Amino acid sequence: MHLSLCYSPLSPFCRKVRLAMDHKQLAFSLVETDSLQDLPVWNPRAEVPILLHGDFAVFNSPDILAYLDRAYPDAPIYPSEARRHAEVRAWERLADTQLDAIVTVIGTWSFADLPPMPPGLFDAAQRDIGVIYDQLQAQLADGRAWVAGEIGAADYALYPHVAAGSALGLKFDPERHPDVQRWFKALRARPEARIDTAAVRDWWAQREHKDVDTTRVNWGTHRLEWLLANGHADWFAAQVRQGKVLWSTGPKNNAYNSPLAPAWARAMVARQAVGDANSA
Template sequence: MTLKLYDHPLSPYAQKVKILMREKGLAFQAVMPGGLGAGGAQGAFVAASPRAEVPALEDGEVRVFDSTIILEYLEDAYPEPALRPSVAADRARVRMLEEVMDTHFEAITWGLSELAWFRRAEGELAETIRANAARQIAGFYRWLDGELGDRPWFNGEAFGWGDLCVVPFVNGAVGQGHAVPAGSRLADWLARANARPSVAATVNDVRTWQSGASMGDVAELVAKGLFKREYRDHRLEWMIKSGGLEVVVQGVARDNIRFAPEFG
């Protein structure tokens, strides 16, 4: 049976899931739902993901949302090859890595996209936010380098959960112009990770989508309230602490940001 993944190629959360499925050799169909940008998602996608967020997974009658829970489900349902470390302490370590990348690091690259594509701030305000983002990313790179230590992989001796939960986010930061320091352990790891077929195929999904996508003037759509970016909790916190309170206030006033939908 082919798994169905509700996906957006640019989503690092969906990328995590695709890398894991490819490592396990699982056949899947990636479907990009409509209505994500405008907050008007509906139908089977919302039945699978009541938060109207990608990724969401359908496996027969089973529906799972949230990237971490999807990874856990797939690891339990399709245990070979095992991608979680075998030792409890190492499992906790890679889960903490995932939590940091999901709820701290992701907010930075997401926030930079708010400036680059959606022009939420310009001039001095934008430069303040970008400077804070650069400082924060540099700090995370140092932290990740220390967490990697002398291991060949974040997961341990072999590529696994700890690596697939980091590489999409670091690739996203690199794509925003924040290169990993040359010669660092983190840079060597990133080159090895991107050389893996599962990661390379997922990166290619991004490039293929970008080559065919017509973004148009999305900033104009935002200004008109026709495109609403979701300010999830960690993203809202990041924007405010990084100097963008004005961005949030204006977004609420102009009704061009959104929050998680109500259930039921």
């Protein structure tokens, strides 16, 4: 059965999945998309990555990795032993939630048309990422090669954020985090990471030709929480009022507007448009 991955090299979750698929040496095609209109299947949150296995769709990156590990058990990315599995999941979750929030919020200024970054936000990012790198340093300080034993989901979840963070000036400190640096260099040299790096470079080299919505941003879950928790609720409210925010939930859910959305969702959007016109 054919495997394909709906993917954007800008997305750390897509990068994680691709790294894991290349680690498993799977044959797959990429459906590269910068626009949700291109998504070939329905995901209720209209987010990538989406894995297609034949006509079966899996979304949410940890669910995709778990599916892949069951469908293709060679070169496992999760340990089978309960405690080690929980440890890998904890690192993956930290990457997907805490680290993603910091790096992706700051990274949004590198591609979207936004007012200047609110004062203090970059300092908050440096402070919070430093705490995470301290944790990672403590984990790696015993000289282990990979975050939780064999290379796998923990490493592939963390790596895209650490790489993007470096590019954005949110670096680990080689003196305070020498083992993070050692781990990062070792991972970066692997074949699956070289494919990932090349894909990110190609995307930025082709930036001018990319159909990415730079006027509206889908901040999403933990990213939004981190922005608000750092005191920027008013800044964000102004973005909402100006119609510059996209949503993966609620009545304006991106997915409802997709031409590929199910009929009930399109009907709901149509009803809402009539309601908006009547109240105008």
